[in-house]
Amino acid sequence: MDNNIDNNLNRDEQNKINLDSSKKMEQKSNLKCLKNKKTKDLIALTIIVSVLFGGLFGFIGGQVANQELLKSIKNKDIISGDEQSGAEEGSKKAPNEEASLADLKTEESAVMKVVEQSSHSVVSIIVTKDVPKLNSFFEEQFFSDPFFNPFGMPDSRQKESNEPNIEKKEIGGGTGFLVSEDGYIMTNRHVVKDSQAEYTVVMNNGDKIKADVIARDTLMDLAVLKINTDKKLVAVKLGDSDKIRVGQTVVAIGNSLGEFRNTVSKGIISGLKRDVKAGDRLTGQTEALDGVIQTDAAINLGNSGGPLFDLDGNVIGMNVAMAYGAENVGFAIPIKDAISVYQSVKEHGRIVRPFLGVRYIILNEAIAKTNNLPVDYGVLILGGGSRGELAVIPGSPANKAGLVENDIILEFDKVKLTDENNLSKLIQKKNVGDEVELKILSKGEEKKVKVTLEENKEVASE
Template sequence: MHEHDKLTIEAVKKVGPSVVSIVISKYLPKIKSGYTLPFSSAPLFGNSESDDKEKVKIGGGSGFIVHPDGLILTNKHVVFDQEAEYVAVTSEGDEYPAKVVSRDPIYDIAVLKIDAKDLPAVKLGNSGKIELGQTVIAIGNALGMFTNTVSKGIISGLSRTISASLGSGGELEHLRGVLQTDVAINQGNSGGPLIDLDGEAIGINTAIIFGAQNIGFSIPINWAKKDLEDIIKYGRIIKPYLGLLYVMLNKKLQKTYSLPIDHGALVVRDHDPKSIAIVPDSPADKAGIKENDIVVELDGEILDEHTDLSDMLQKFGVGDTIQMTVLRKEERLKLKAKIEERK
C-alpha cells in the first residue's frame, strides 16, 4: 500500500465517527384517496385532509460534530425550512433530535445542537493555508442514502463566487470566497466536512454545478470558526450590519452605465419591486448614505472587485465606528457609521 493511501485511510478513520446524517421530516396533509400510476406509490390525484397529517421524510443532508457536547456544523440550505424537524444520525446508528441553534445570515452555514455528551469532534484546520492542487477528502451522506461515503480529489480553485439555492422557494444566496474542488459532491453530502490528509476539517461541502462533472464547492472552515465562537460565548451568531444594497463596480459596469469610476460599491436597489437601497434607520441611513452613492473606501481601504464591501465589513465588530469615503456625483464625502448587529 502506498504511503499516500495510508494517509487517506487514517484521515477517514479519524473523521468518520464525527460525521452525521441529517434526516429532514415534516408533517404533511395525509392523502385520503386517489389513483396511483403503475409501479409508483405516489398518488396521481386525491383528497387531502388538512387536519389529518402524517410525518414524512422530505430530505437529507450531512453534518459533522465540532464539539463533544453536541454542536454540529452543516449548511444553512440543509436546515433552511423552519417548519421541518431534524434528526442527526451518527455513524453508529444512534438518532438524536437536532435543534437549529443558529443560521448564519450571510454564509451557507448553520449550527445544530443534539442532547449528547463526550462525542467525537472533528478538529478544525486552517482554510487560509490551503494550496491549489492540495489533496482533499469529502465525507457525507451521498444522495441522502449512502452514509459516510468517501470521495477524494484536489483543490482546483480558490476564492470562487457562486449563487446557490437555499430551498425549494427559489431563494438564492450569493457566496464569495468559496473553495472549488473536483471531489464528488451531491445534494446528500452537502453539509459534510471537506478534510485534509491530517484529518482536519478545512471546509463544509456546499454546492455543485448541475450538468458539470467534477466541479464542487466548499465553504472555508475559517468562516465557521467565528460562528462557533459566537454561539459558545453568546448563544447566537453575531454579524455586523450596515443596512444597504449595492453592486461592486468594475470596468465593464463603468462603461455600460457611464459611471465616473470603475471601483467601489454602488448603492442601488435590486430588481425586486419592493426593494430599497438603504434600510430606514440603519447605520447607513444614519450616516447619511444616499441611493446612487458610491462607497469608494472603508476605513482607508479601497473597495474593488477583489475587496468586497461585505467581506470588509466582517472585519469589524458590533459597536465599531467605521469611516467611509463616498462619491456623490462629483463630490467626495467622509461619512461615519456605527455598526449594529444583523438581526
C-alpha cells in the first residue's frame, strides 16, 4: 500500500513536471511567434516605405529625365534607327556610298581635265557692223521731216562737221572651235549669217584676229571660217558621234550669252536623232534640224557654234539651239555631219553636196490610205503648187535615170525609206560621184535603177 502511495506521489510529481515543461514550451513558442510577427510587420513596413519613397523618387527622376529629353529634342534632330546604327558604327561609310563618292570625284576630275586641255581651242566670235549713229539718225529725221522743220532750215551742224554719220558697233556674237592647226574654225551659220558684217575671233588668251567666212551651209546650220596668224594653233580632238549613248556625260564650252568667254556647263545626253524645228525669234525664220543630239547641258545664244565634248575630251557635237520656254533642253549637231562640211571646204574651197534632183513627200499609212496608194512607205515624187516647183529637176541625176512624177522610191541603196530613214539623210551620207541603186514603184511595177549622184551647185553653200 505504501508502495502504491509512493507511486502515486511520484506520478503526481511527474505530471506536475510535465505540466511545467509544457507551459514553458508553450511560452517559448508564443514568444517565438511574437518575434516572428514583429519581424513580418517590420518587413511589411519596410516594403511599404520603400514603395512610397521609390515611387516618389521615381516620379521626380522621371520628370527630370523628361525635361532633359525635351531639351535634347529641341537642340538636336531626332535620329532614325538607321542613323543611330550608323552613328554606333562610327564614321564608317557604306561601300556603295564610297563608290559613289569616288565616281563623282572621277567625273569631276575628268570635266576639269577636258576644260584645261580644250579651252585654248575654243574661240569667241564677235560680229561688228557699220550702223548709223543714233544722234545722227534722229537729226536726219528731224531736219528732213517738214512737220518738225516747216521752214526747211539747213542742217548747219552736219555741214560744219566732217565726221561720218556711221559707226562700227558690235551687233552679235557666238562661239566657234578650231578644227585644224592652219586656222579653220567651225561655227553655226546663224552666228555669221550677215554677209555685210565683219567677224573677229577672240582667242582664249585674249588675242583678236580678223576672220573670213569661207562657206555657209544652206542645208545645215553650219559655217566655216578661216583665220591667219603666225602663232601656233591647237585644234580640238574629234570624236565619233555615232558611238555616243543616252545618259553619257557631256561638257559644253562657249561664249556664254555673248559676254563671258569660255563658260563651262555640264550635262548628259538626253536623246539621239531628234528632228526639231529651230527658229530665230527676231526674224521669225525657221529651219529643220534633223538627227540632232538632245542634251540638258546649258545651251544659249552665246555658246551657239561651240563644241560639245565627251569626258575623253573629244568633240562629239556642235551646240546649235535651245528650246524656248523649257529648261535644260538643248541641241547639238553631230560632229560627223559638221566635219563632212569642213572636209568639203578644205578640199574644194566650198561645200560640195550630192543631190538626186527630186521633190517628194514621205509616205505613211494615213497618206497611203487617203490617196489609195499600194504601199505605205517610201517617198512619192510630186511637184509643188507653183510652176517652178517641178517634181524632177531637168538635167538632174533622177532625170537622167528616167524617174518621173508619181513614181514611188521604195529603197535607196537597199535601205527601206521611212520617216527615220529619210531620203535626204541617206543622200547626204554619200559623196558626189557615188553610184546608188534605187528600188522604184512605177505604174504598178517594181524596178531597180542605177543613179550617179552629182553636186548640188545651187543650194550647197553661200
